[in-house]
Amino acid sequence: MLATPETLAIMRTRMGEDRAGKTQQALRYGETLALGGVSLRLAPAGHVLGSAQVVMEHAGQRAVVSGDYKRAADPTCTPFEPVTCDLFVTEATFALPVFRHPDPMHEIGKLLHNMTLFPERTHAIGAYGLGKCQRVIALLRQAGYDAPIYLHGALLPVCALYQEFGVDLGDLRPATGEAKAALRGALVIGPPAAVTDRWARRMADPVVCMASGWMRVRQRARARGVELPLVISDHADWDELLMTCSEVGAEEIWVTHGREDALIHALSLRQIRGRALRLLGYGDEDEAE
Numbered sequence: 001m002l003a004t005p006e007t008l009a010i011m012r013t014r015m016g017e018d019r020a021g022k023t024q025q026a027l028r029y030g031e032t033l034a035l036g037g038v039s040l041r042l043a044p045a046g047h048v049l050g051s052a053q054v055v056m057e058h059a060g061q062r063a064v065v066s067g068d069y070k071r072a073a074d075p076t077c078t079p080f081e082p083v084t085c086d087l088f089v090t091e092a093t094f095a096l097p098v099f100r101h102p103d104p105m106h107e108i109g110k111l112l113h114n115m116t117l118f119p120e121r122t123h124a125i126g127a128y129g130l131g132k133c134q135r136v137i138a139l140l141r142q143a144g145y146d147a148p149i150y151l152h153g154a155l156l157p158v159c160a161l162y163q164e165f166g167v168d169l170g171d172l173r174p175a176t177g178e179a180k181a182a183l184r185g186a187l188v189i190g191p192p193a194a195v196t197d198r199w200a201r202r203m204a205d206p207v208v209c210m211a212s213g214w215m216r217v218r219q220r221a222r223a224r225g226v227e228l229p230l231v232i233s234d235h236a237d238w239d240e241l242l243m244t245c246s247e248v249g250a251e252e253i254w255v256t257h258g259r260e261d262a263l264i265h266a267l268s269l270r271q272i273r274g275r276a277l278r279l280l281g282y283g284d285e286d287e288a289e
Contacts, residue, residue, distance in 0.1 A: 006050025
């Protein structure tokens with residue numbers, strides 16, 4: 001298993017030592033490894049802590065596999081680094097023109113304003129446990145929210161790991177076991193499925209929130225009973241995908257994990273060859289947990 005030190009630590013935390021791979025090799029950003037005649041290095045992807053693009057060079061040609069990435073600023077991870085290449089493999093989670101993510105601090109402002117409007121209600125935020133949860137917390141701290149934030153037990157281990165790597169998340173407390181009165185007016189974060197299920201019903205008249213790029217689609221929010229949708233995504237939006245494809249300068253781009261057809265058509269209008277690389281086993285960012 002070859003990955004950044006942060007990714008290997010996350011794997012051990014989430015999957016356990018036995019399932020995380022018996023042989024683990026850490027490769028920090030910028031370090032180079034010779035592998036079967038190929039020069040390989042990892043570059044920041046800006047998706048979550050430790051996320052990386054794979055940069056491979058052989059016989060004067062360079063290929064870059066992006067993995068999941070975003071271009072928006074995130075206080076919890078290293079920013080995305082565009083790498084010029086001949087072949088670029090890009091994700092396409094939000095590869096439709098309708099997906100243009102707002103400033104995440106604007107969404108945090110909506111949340112804090114809603115908390116002032118309903119000070120007696122518990123605000124329960126559904127957020128994916130790796131990356132999204134920690135980013136939402138860090139954005140809240142940047143916005144000046146310094147009160148304790150209560151977490152579903154499933155989110156505590158990765159938050160603790162982020163803090164071990166120097167990401168300051170402030171005062172975090174387990175929500176389980178807290179009385180309803182103690183959570184009145186508080187902010188609670190849990191996995192997306194938990195905040196729309198029985199787990200959140202024991203809170204004080206909860207305002208169900210959801211932090212996801214998919215909250216741009218109002219039907220999704222309504223279908224899941226979300227009262228306050230927060231459009232905060234850890235993936236590049238339509239404009240950022242096109243910007244990235246332009247910046248890397250690749251003559252050919254393979255597209256996967258999303259709306260391949262729309263992005264490939266847009267690339268063709270820019271005289272860039274595109275093709276769909278269809279992989280099995282991927283799903284929505286807020287439904288994968």
